[in-house]
Amino acid sequence: MKIPVMEIFGPTIQGEGMVMGQKTMFVRTAGCDYSCSWCDSKFTWDGTGKSTAMQPEEIIQELKRSGQQFFSHVTISGGNPVLHKGIGELIRLCHVQGWKVAVETQGSFWQDWLLAVDDITLSPKPPSSGMKTDFNKLDAIMGKLDEANASLKIVIFDETDFTFAEQLHMRYPSVPFFLQVGNSDTATTDDAHLVSVLLRQYEWLIDLTACSSVMNDAKVLPQLHALVWGNKRGV
Numbered sequence: 001m002k003i004p005v006m007e008i009f010g011p012t013i014q015g016e017g018m019v020m021g022q023k024t025m026f027v028r029t030a031g032c033d034y035s036c037s038w039c040d041s042k043f044t045w046d047g048t049g050k051s052t053a054m055q056p057e058e059i060i061q062e063l064k065r066s067g068q069q070f071f072s073h074v075t076i077s078g079g080n081p082v083l084h085k086g087i088g089e090l091i092r093l094c095h096v097q098g099w100k101v102a103v104e105t106q107g108s109f110w111q112d113w114l115l116a117v118d119d120i121t122l123s124p125k126p127p128s129s130g131m132k133t134d135f136n137k138l139d140a141i142m143g144k145l146d147e148a149n150a151s152l153k154i155v156i157f158d159e160t161d162f163t164f165a166e167q168l169h170m171r172y173p174s175v176p177f178f179l180q181v182g183n184s185d186t187a188t189t190d191d192a193h194l195v196s197v198l199l200r201q202y203e204w205l206i207d208l209t210a211c212s213s214v215m216n217d218a219k220v221l222p223q224l225h226a227l228v229w230g231n232k233r234g235v
């Protein structure tokens with residue numbers, strides 16, 4: 001079953017969340033059921049990017065061609081990769097190669113192949129995104145997942161987002177919880193300015209977290225790739 005692929009890149013580091021710093025390849029799929037106001041990957045769903053329909057075997061070949069022997073971990077992101085049934089076969093083939101597989105999704109859809117993923121990052125969207133989380137769906141997904149492989153990662157732009165994150169953490173207290181700095185300027189090429197803004201936002205988020213007893217075991221992280229490469233694509 002074919003998968004619409006936007007880009008395949010790496011090896012780079014996972015710049016976000018539960019396995020930050022892990023060397024990995026990325027497979028970015030096209031299409032999203034959301035349209036977050038601040039999405040840093042709008043080209044996957046707004047018609048400005050070009051995708052290629054690929055069989056799982058072709059994706060494996062392209063990963064080997066571009067990453068050679070320099071990786072053992074593959075991150076599937078998007079868009080929302082959970083829209084695509086064919087990813088189940090891709091995960092199986094990655095495991096045959098001995099590679100671990102991570103998936104990034106917002107938690108709006110279920111596929112049975114999620115049970116085969118080594119690290120799942122669920123990133124429900126806070127109010128600033130303009131999206132509304134369907135908690136019936138999210139509860140059902142959480143109920144089916146092995147919590148050992150899952151984490152929650154919430155992007156924070158303002159105090160309303162932080163309150164949303166507190167409520168989410170209280171709803172799923174045993175799931176590892178990550179707060180992520182929001183990038184409010186995903187178009188700029190002025191890296192020095194972007195980094196200074198992101199570090200200021202990081203400090204603001206640390207200060208908020210420090211004063212929240214709900215967040216006593218949360219982790220507060222920047223997007224490491226944005227600090228190193230700014231808004232550059234394919235890193």
Ligand SMILES: C[S@@+](CC[C@H](N)C(=O)[O-])C[C@H]1O[C@@H](n2cnc3c(N)ncnc32)[C@H](O)[C@@H]1O
Nearest residue numbers: 038039040041078079080104105106123182183
């Ligand atoms: C582009 S999304 C693709 C996966 C999936 N659609 C999702 O949102 O989880 C990958 C990650 O980037 C985060 N993200 C998107 N735009 C961002 C921004 N402007 N600042 C910080 N994180 C952002 C999302 O919340 C998500 O955790």
Ligand SMILES: Nc1nc2[nH]cc(C(=O)O)c2c(=O)[nH]1
Nearest residue numbers: 013014015016077104225235
């Ligand atoms: N280095 C790097 N780390 C990332 N973590 C999540 C990403 C994403 O866009 O899903 C991403 C990305 O695009 N690059």
Ligand code: SF4
Nearest residue numbers: 032034035036039079
């Ligand atoms: S859910 Fe993810 S890919 Fe989709 S619009 Fe939001 S941030 Fe972008």
Ligand SMILES: [Mg+2]
Nearest residue numbers: 040041077225
């Ligand atoms: Mg990204």
